[in-house]
Amino acid sequence: MRSLEVSTPWQEEEDVEVEDIELEKHAMNGRDDLTESSSDEATGRKRRKHGGSASSGSASSGTTTRRRKSCISARERNLRRLESNERERMRMHSLNDAFEQLREVIPHIKMERKLSKIETLTLAKNYIMALTNVICEMRGEEKHYTFQDVEDEEVELETTEEPNREQNNNSMFQQNLENHQENAMVNSR
């Protein structure tokens, strides 16, 4: 951590800003660990040991001139940044919660590790397609979609990752849906 240097007003503001960011980032990390450690233990969520990058490469370099337009103090800017970071963190956590909920409702072959985000989205899409097919079938219409593991011509589905597992899951979708379909028929009698 650098010490504060006394210099020209502009320089001083820049220096103070850098200093504040460093200071508050550490403060934030500490608070982060305190406030979120309990939920992290529950979810197994990983924590940053250090804050992220001090700057986002090229993006930050062009900001100094723009910054000077604003009449708010460096400290105020830092505060806003920290608040913004906090909101972004919360937003990403809620996004991750949504992913978790999605994982729970998608039938898939249980694995030792949880589904990645891209896998979750891909399977969700396939599941929706399978459900759509079932609805079409029940209505006596033609199926809308065909899957990769079906020999027929392919519609949609341009997935690239881990086709084997996906095929298994797609087969499972069909099987599950057929079972549900049968149950629905039985129950409706």
Next chain:
DNA sequence: TAGGCCATCTGGTCCT
């Protein structure tokens, strides 16, 4: 050790 996945920070843009 390389590559995949992820969390976080950050600045820009859009929206209310």
Next chain:
DNA sequence: AGGACCAGATGGCCTA
């Protein structure tokens, strides 16, 4: 004006 959303950058962890 301020918050939400987004994408780029960065670095840590894990696995093959």
